[in-house]
Amino acid sequence: MAKMDLRRLRYFVAVAEERSVGRAAVRLRMAQPPLSVQIRKLESEVGTPLFRRGTRGMELTAAGRALLSRAREALALTAEGFEAARAVAAGRRGRLSVGYMFALAHAVLPRLVPELRRSLPKVDLEFIELSASTREARLLDHSVTVALCMPAIRHSEIEVSTIGKQRLMLAMPAGSQLARAAAVPVRKLQGRPLISLPGPAEDPATSVVTSLLRRHQVSMPVANRVETAHSALSLVLAGEGMAILPACAQLGCPTGVVFRPFLDADDAIDVAVCWRRDSLNPLVRNFLKCAEKVIRQA
Template identity: 60%
Template structure:
């Protein structure tokens, strides 16, 4: 027995006529009669009897009718759910975000996602410099809001914005008197390294390391930290300076001053990153929502 047999049976029961049901199903009457007879033969009992008002259900037919209607309704719901997921209207989306972007992005992004993807179950997962690659690569998050973008084989990335770079320093620092800090002022200063800093053959290949190298600036890296918040805590403790994206200033503790740099290299890119082989129809509308929220 398949859904086609149930659909034909329900159509005849509702119309109380094989002829009327055949018209509604856009098929000839004889094949429909054959389907009903085959169904009765398969069940070993009559489903209809002819009465004064046309085809009437037997007790066995009545028992099948209610369950057949339910089965067809469930199948319809299942088909519609599959179409909705395929169209990006329903489903589940796990969003990873770098902690530093939380205050800057989520207050604008979450309402946009609720508005544009109302039928989607959205979960948020905090990521750090040491976990974001694993979370994205191992499908533990569907998409990640990364800064800087994750540049790995098999990872797709779409840039959705940039964060200007600021120099974070104790409020009492002489450099806090500058509206814009010249890069030359950083020469020989102590730096608290940001997450994502990589050292290859003795050279810092991170975005900030490349920025300093391009300006011929050498800073003494006293410590490398896991999060921007850890960097700010060490700055507040007087351990050194830190070069951070502008979003780090949101919700920062008192006692820290932030100043733009004379040359920040155009700022640090933010990107939506995901596994390139992940075929998820929700990724495209999610990127659109991020772009709208950041506009």
Template identity: 65%
Template sequence: MDLRSLRYFVAVADARSVGKAAQRLHMAQPPLSVQIRNLESQLGAQLFRRVSGGMQLTDAGSALLARAREALALAHDGFEAARAVAAGRRGRLTVGYMFALGYALLPQLVPKLRRAMPEVELQFVEMSTLTYEALIAELKVTVALCMPPIQRAGIAASVVGTQPLRVAMPARSPMARLRAIPLAKLQGGTLISLPTFAESADSSVVATLLRRHHITMQIAHRVETVHSALALVMAGEGMAILPACAALGSPPGLVFKPLLDVKDGFDVAVCWRSDLDSPLLAPFIDCVRASMAQ
């Protein structure tokens, strides 16, 4: 039994006439009669009886009609759902984000996503510098807000903005009184750093900046996340050079100062597995760009 047979059956039941049903279906009457007889043969039951007013459902026909309508309605819903997903109107998007970007980006981004993709189910997953590559590669997140962009085979990235560098230090630090920190003031200081992996924020931005200006700092700790770095800065273990967005939601007792005459920053990117073919990707990136511009 197929959906076409059910559609023909429902049309005859509604019209109470094979001839009228054939007109509504834009087909000849004899093939429609053959379809109804074939359906009755498959079921082993008579579905209609001829009466003076036309075609009347038998008890078996009445039992089938309600289920046939449900089946056709479900099939229609399924087709519409598939079209909506293919067009990017429906679906599910699991968004990974690094903690440092949470306060800075999500309050602007989430409402934009709700407006742009109202029927898309959204889920958010916090990532760290140690976990974000694996989460993307294993498709545990559909897209990820990364800082810096991931540069490895199998992962695509689109840069959507930049976060300037800030030096996080205790408010009681003598340098906390300065409007901006000259790089020379960091010489010989103690640094709380993110992990040093290939293309990580530490090696590609902070370490590169310090090497370029011949600044040597002692690495006191390497931590996975920005909030771990901030906790150790509060504890007096050293300073941390972080993206400016780390100041949002930071605990009291810390200050964030710009570096004097330094234009370097952390690139922010949307990253995804390069073989991902999703119509949700382009509108998501558009929403992120608009959020970063605010």
């Protein structure tokens, strides 16, 4: 009574559709007698005939019809369940929270998002903007699964994959005297106020900038510390000083601010995908593939 074997249901559906035990047996690649037996067992299990036997085959009874639709659904559901489990395990399905730094929003997301949707259509994507000072915490407390960072996070619990580089450029008001030339010598920055991103000296986000300045023996007083490249650009526009930012930041940059490369330096900052080392979410790997693909073709 409490058998409810799916095999029986599959047999039942086949017989119902073929309206014949013999034909159903062919379809199921088995002999006719055992199929006949299984159908009768199912009927005794349910407690009522499911077919009317005629000389020309079998025909469903009303009770059989009532069972048929549900049997089909149950079969489809378990098949779907298996497939869903496989898809989740393979990272083709699930939920993925992507954190990103603002500076990358215009440079990467417009190409990355369509690519993700295309290659992982069943994945539920969520995008969260991260600030420089909270990105680690957001990864560690699981509020994002992966983070697009610039530069990479350094943390023992966090794994990093560098997917590209962005050259440092100088951002300044459009009217600035330095903006007249196509490229700026580093030494011309001497003494000018700097809008700086946060973090300790060890933080590579700023240390790339400081090492660039140190190498050219240039010092810039820190006029402001801000959280995001966006804020930095606002302050540049306000005339508070200049900022040294990755090239991609100019894509979201307000009019009135111009970017110039350095004449005598091509320092670059890493763009990286970061995720918890203990994350067993297979989506991370697939996300990485997409991100690399997008960066490569850029």
